[in-house]
Amino acid sequence: MTTTTARPDASEAGTVGSARGFRPDIQGLRTIAVLLVVIYHVWPNRLTGGFAGVDVFFVISGFLMTAVLLKSPPRSGRDFAGFWARRIRRLVPAALVVLLATGVATRLIAPSTMWIGTARETIASIFYVENWVLAGNSVNYLAEDSAPSPLQHYWSLSVEEQFYIVWPFLMAFATWWAYRKATSSSATARATVRLMTVLGAVFVASLVYSIRYTATNPSGAYFVTPTRVWELALGGMVAILPVTFVGRLPLWARTALSWLGIAAILITGFMYVGSMPFPGYSALLPTVGTALVLGCSPKDTTLLGQLLGLRPVQFLGDISYSLYLVHWPVIALLPYVSGHLGLLDRCAALVGSVVLAALFKKYVEDVFRQKRTPRVLANTYRYGAVAMAALALAAGGWWWAGNVHIQAEQRSAEAAISDAGPCFGAASMAKGFRACPQDPAATPVPSPDAAKDDKEVAYADGCWAYRPFTKRPKCHYGNGSIKVALVGNSHAGHWQPALNELAKKNNWSITTYLVSQCAPSDTRQKFDTKEMTDNCQAYGKWVLDQTAHGQYDLIISSNRESVQAEGKNDWPSSEKAARAGFHTYLKKWAADGTPIVLIHDLPYPGNTMQNVPDCLAEHAGENDKCAGTPSSWKWYYPYTAAAAGVKGVHTIDLTKYFCTATTCPAVIGGVTVYFDASHMTATYARTLTPYLEQKLDALGLGVS
Numbered sequence: 062m063t064t065t066t067a068r069p070d071a072s073e074a075g076t077v078g079s080a081r082g083f084r085p086d087i088q089g090l091r092t093i094a095v096l097l098v099v100i101y102h103v104w105p106n107r108l109t110g111g112f113a114g115v116d117v118f119f120v121i122s123g124f125l126m127t128a129v130l131l132k133s134p135p136r137s138g139r140d141f142a143g144f145w146a147r148r149i150r151r152l153v154p155a156a157l158v159v160l161l162a163t164g165v166a167t168r169l170i171a172p173s174t175m176w177i178g179t180a181r182e183t184i185a186s187i188f189y190v191e192n193w194v195l196a197g198n199s200v201n202y203l204a205e206d207s208a209p210s211p212l213q214h215y216w217s218l219s220v221e222e223q224f225y226i227v228w229p230f231l232m233a234f235a236t237w238w239a240y241r242k243a244t245s246s247s248a249t250a251r252a253t254v255r256l257m258t259v260l261g262a263v264f265v266a267s268l269v270y271s272i273r274y275t276a277t278n279p280s281g282a283y284f285v286t287p288t289r290v291w292e293l294a295l296g297g298m299v300a301i302l303p304v305t306f307v308g309r310l311p312l313w314a315r316t317a318l319s320w321l322g323i324a325a326i327l328i329t330g331f332m333y334v335g336s337m338p339f340p341g342y343s344a345l346l347p348t349v350g351t352a353l354v355l356g357c358s359p360k361d362t363t364l365l366g367q368l369l370g371l372r373p374v375q376f377l378g379d380i381s382y383s384l385y386l387v388h389w390p391v392i393a394l395l396p397y398v399s400g401h402l403g404l405l406d407r408c409a410a411l412v413g414s415v416v417l418a419a420l421f422k423k424y425v426e427d428v429f430r431q432k433r434t435p436r437v438l439a440n441t442y443r444y445g446a447v448a449m450a451a452l453a454l455a456a457g458g459w460w461w462a463g464n465v466h467i468q469a470e471q472r473s474a475e476a477a478i479s480d481a482g483p484c485f486g487a488a489s490m491a492k493g494f495r496a497c498p499q500d501p502a503a504t505p506v507p508s509p510d511a512a513k514d515d516k517e518v519a520y521a522d523g524c525w526a527y528r529p530f531t532k533r534p535k536c537h538y539g540n541g542s543i544k545v546a547l548v549g550n551s552h553a554g555h556w557q558p559a560l561n562e563l564a565k566k567n568n569w570s571i572t573t574y575l576v577s578q579c580a581p582s583d584t585r586q587k588f589d590t591k592e593m594t595d596n597c598q599a600y601g602k603w604v605l606d607q608t609a610h611g612q613y614d615l616i617i618s619s620n621r622e623s624v625q626a627e628g629k630n631d632w633p634s635s636e637k638a639a640r641a642g643f644h645t646y647l648k649k650w651a652a653d654g655t656p657i658v659l660i661h662d663l664p665y666p667g668n669t670m671q672n673v674p675d676c677l678a679e680h681a682g683e684n685d686k687c688a689g690t691p692s693s694w695k696w697y698y699p700y701t702a703a704a705a706g707v708k709g710v711h712t713i714d715l716t717k718y719f720c721t722a723t724t725c726p727a728v729i730g731g732v733t734v735y736f737d738a739s740h741m742t743a744t745y746a747r748t749l750t751p752y753l754e755q756k757l758d759a760l761g762l763g764v765s
Contacts, residue, residue, distance in 0.1 A: 086319075086359050087121060088378030089369025090351060093323070094118050095381040097330045099388045099414065103407045110333025113347040115217045116292055116340065117326060118385075120351040122221055123296025127260070130232035131300065139438075141229055146441040148225050153445050154429040155383055155421055156218060157452055160186055163211050163390040164456065170397045172678030173510050175208060177467070180460035186215035187453050189222035192284040199280035208675050211393040214385065216284050223286050224293050235259040253303055260297045267291035268342075275341030277529050279589045288340055292348050299356045307356055315357040319365050322357070325350025338589060377415075383426060384418035391417070397679065463510070470511035474744050477506045477731075486748025487718040489730030494721050497730060501684040505728040507744055509678035512733040515742040517557035519575055525554070526576040528588070530596035533603055534575075541568035546613040548574040548581060548604055551740060552621040552662055558746040559753050560617065566754075572613070574604050580620040580700065581605075584642025585627040594627060601646065609650050615762060616650070619660040620700045621739065632697055640699035644707065651709040656762055660753075661701045661714040664694035664725050667738035673727050674736065687727035691720045713756040718749060 094117035101111020135141045160183050167179045185191040195216050238259070239252035271288035274281070282288045307315065329347040337343060359366040368374070377384070391410050392402075399406050477485065484497030507515045519525060524536035538561055547553055547560060554575045564571050579586060581601035588594045608616055625631075626638035651657050669689050670676050676687035704710040719725055719734065727734055729745070736742045741749075 084358065085361065085370040085375060086354060086366060087125075088375050090117060090121055090354055091378040091381040092369075092374045093326060094121070095377065095384050097326075098385065099411065101330075102389060102392050103411050105335070108330055109335065110330045112335065112339075113326070113329040113333060113344070116344050116347045117351045118217070119221070119289060119292040120296040120299075120348050120355065122224070123293030124300045124352075124355050125296070126225065126228060126293075127232065127297030127300040130229055131236065131256075134236040135229050135233050141233075142438060142442075144229050145225070146438050148222075149441050149445045150430050151426075152218070152222070152382075153449070155386055155425045156215075157187070157448055158421070158425055159386045159390065160212070160215075160456075161452060163394075164459070166390065166394055167211060168459075170394060171211075172208075172397070172675050174513055174672070174674045174678045175210075177460055177463035177510075178210060179212065180456045180463060182210050182212040182215070183456040184453055184460070186212050186219070187449050187456070189215075189219040192216035192219040192223075192286060196281045196284040199284065208672060209393050211390040214389040220284075220286050220289050221293075224290065228293075228297075231259070231263070250303075253301060256301045257298060260294050260301065264291045264294040264298060267294060271344070272341045275338045275343075276590050277592050279338040279341075280528070282341070283339060292340070292344065295348055295352050296355065299352050302356060307358070310357075312360065312363075316359060316363045316365060318353050319357045319359040319363075322350040322353030323365065325353070336589075376419075380415070380418040380422045383421035384414060387417045387421060388414035467511045467514060470508045471515070474507040474511065474515065478744060478747055481748070484730050486730040486732040486745055487752060488748060490718045490721075491752065494724075494726070494729070499726070499728075499730075501728075502682045503684075503731060504681075505677065505684065505733040506731055507733055507742060509674040509681075509733065512674040512677075512736050512742050515733070515736050515744055516740070517554055517743055517746070518561075519554050519557055519573055524573050524575055525551075526579070526600060528577065529590070529593045530576060530579055530600050533600065535607075536573045536575075537570060538573070539564035539570040541570045543567065543569045543615070544613045545569045545571045546574060546608045546616045547571055548608060548616060548618040549620045550576055550578055550580050550623075553617070553619040553660075555741040555743075555746060556617070556619060556660060556753075558743040559750040562747060562750040563754055563757075574607065576600055578624055580622065580624075580639070580643070581618075581646065582620075582639065582643045582700075583646045584639050586624040587627040587629070588624060605646075605649060609653055609655070611653050611655060613655055616655055616657045617660065618657065618700075619662060621662050621665075622697050622699055623739075636697040636699045639697075640703045643700050643703035644705075647703060647707045647710050651707055654709060656760075657710045658757065658760070658762070659701045659704050659710065659712045661712060661716060662696065662698050663739065663741065664689070664691065664716060664719050665696035665739050666694055666725070666727070666735055668696070669693050670738060672738055674733065677727060677733065684726070684728045689725040689727075690723060691725060694720070694725045711760050711762075713753070713760075715749060715752060715756070718752060 094114040097108065097111040097114030097117070099111075100108045101114070105111075130144070133140070135144060164179060164183055167175055171179070182191060182194060185194040191212065195213060235256050239255035267287055267290040271282065271291060274285070274288055275283075310318075326347050329350070333339070333343070359369065361367065361370055388410075391414050395406060395410055396402055402410070481488070484492060489497035489499070505512075518538075519536060522536050524534050526532050526534060538557075541564060545560070545564070547557060554573070557571075557573070560569075560571055563569060574581075576597075578588075579597035579600055581604045583601070585594055586597050588597060620643075622632075622636065622639050625635040626642070629635040629638055647657070666673050666687075666689055670687065673687060677684060680686040701712045701714070704712050719729070730748070732745045732748060733742050734745045
């Protein structure tokens with residue numbers, strides 16, 4: 062994802078401390094970076110650290126843009142406008158064309174459940190805030206079950222564009238402060254120190270923030286701009302180095318350091334894995350490696366210089382920006398055409414992306430960058446604003462229409478519940494699944510598009526404790542005299558629609574203690590960071606304090622084991638640890654005599670598909686293709702098993718309303734069962750209300 066001129070002229074390739082002119086080694090670095098990213102996306106299990114290619118691009122961009130701004134520091138509004146205009150001509154046309162093409166392709170070949178999300182991310186990408194959108198999504202683990210967005214790679218473009226907005230101001234100040242009294246060679250040396258001080262301060266501040274934030278919230282830290290600025294600043298610091306600094310080194314030392322830099326980048330690509338916290342200090346290896354190559358500038362006479370200067374390498378470097386833009390939409394959308402991606406599909410995606418990138422380079426990038434018209438500065442902003450606004454309006458209209466459709470579908474679902482017949486939803490399983498008419502060609506209620514948003518109200522009400530589990534929200538529903546606590550992770554939350562119906566009928570008031578992924582227990586769960594693990598454990602202790610001392614008349618809980626126990630590397634051993642830890646937790650929880658009901662977890666479609674509504678949309682009129690079996694959708698259920706032998710703890714198992722002896726349908730009684738790959742739709746949960754009530758009544762808990 063290079064965002065600088067593909068074959069820079071002297072103003073973009075030269076630096077304060079390096080020879081002016083074209084740098085083949087930079088093109089070679091771009092080739093390495095883009096191949097790391099593309100191969101990682103095509104074969105993620107082969108090049109597990111290829112995502113670090115983006116970090117290589119960040120350092121290159123910081124290097125080149127700092128060099129440009131040092132050569133011609135902006136001193137007036139026109140200077141700033143000219144700098145940004147060059148970036149617009151270089152970057153925006155190709156980015157907008159790919160956004161338009163991806164939107165059209167998504168509309169034509171992707172399931173309808175992806176349309177609204179793609180429209181929303183198109184708008185975010187147009188205005189270069191996609192990284193913040195993805196950072197927001199990253200704290201919501203429900204988003205993990207969604208199909209990958211064909212535009213998610215625009216996050217790195219957003220980081221760089223935000224950098225390009227701020228960096229000229231910083232460099233204007235830095236050069237003014239550094240050179241205001243530089244009238245001699247010694248003063249110039251002091252100016253270099255001042256420049257390095259300014260950029261070094263940015264580097265250190267951003268790196269410290271990156272390390273700390275990555276340690277607490279690695280999913281969000283991956284995308285946000287402050288955790289990445291130090292990588293661009295590192296490139297800028299290399300650009301500031303005086304020529305004599307590197308020139309004093311003998312050729313063999315510069316060559317060795319360049320090879321060391323290349324090795325650091327490649328080691329990252331092959332040895333890093335996506336599950337490790339990143340960026341933080343882990344990103345130092347590929348970025349420092351890139352800085353070494355940029356600073357040492359391997360000569361054409363060396364083997365490394367010759368390899369980086371090979372024509373195929375230079376060609377891929379030339380098209381690297383377009384290749385970054387086009388490759389991911391191709392990979393993300395191809396499965397909707399060819400099905401499962403085999404070896405030939407992946408090779409075709411790779412070759413096709415290179416061909417498309419070459420065409421984009423010639424007919425889009427070069428045309429807009431090289432074309433000179435009268436009033437080029439004003440026209441750049443005029444035409445750029447018009448193009449961005451037009452595409453944003455189109456995407457906004459698409460988004461609005463999709464939301465209107467979903468709202469209509471939600472009203473239809475409410476009406477269907479009110480007019481429910483004897484075979485609607487879970488009632489069809491109660492009567493015998495085949496005893497009720499099941500039309501696999503009928504559009505279910507809610508439709509696949511609306512099903513993704515058919516969730517309990519706790520989400521809209523902000524009643525969830527998300528990673529890193531520092532917040533502990535409680536929400537209250539109903540005003541009855543019988544106090545009920547609903548406790549657990551999202552697999553407790555999806556019972557809320559049924560429980561709210563019971564609350565209206567049985568004089569309940571429900572207080573929720575809901576947390577994402579974390580299961581309140583004595584078992585420590587292995588999250589991405591130690592802080593998250595500690596916070597999850599603390600959340601469980603807080604729940605005990607809030608609920609275990611007679612504050613409630615009834616406690617209802619459910620959990621899914623989606624995070625392994627600390628120290629366990631496989632699910633069977635994790636299940637044993639989870640069962641043991643929850644057993645001791647239950648003893649403390651039930652010690653005061655408050656009755657506790659544990660609801661058995663649901664079958665898990667995520668074993669066979671990524672998202673149920675996506676599957677139903679992709680196979681419209683063939684709902685049976687999204688069904689599973691009791692064995693294929695089986696998962697680990699340690700939490701209800703832990704209740705054995707604990708006085709006052711009861712279990713309820715309603716899985717017979719999800720599967721027959723042979724089949725687990727995705728649509729039951731005309732109702733979509735799941736809103737992702739593991740959570741019930743609110744509509745289906747409501748249809749379970751009478752059967753949940755029967756179970757509670759049978760336990761003698763006074764709800765009838």
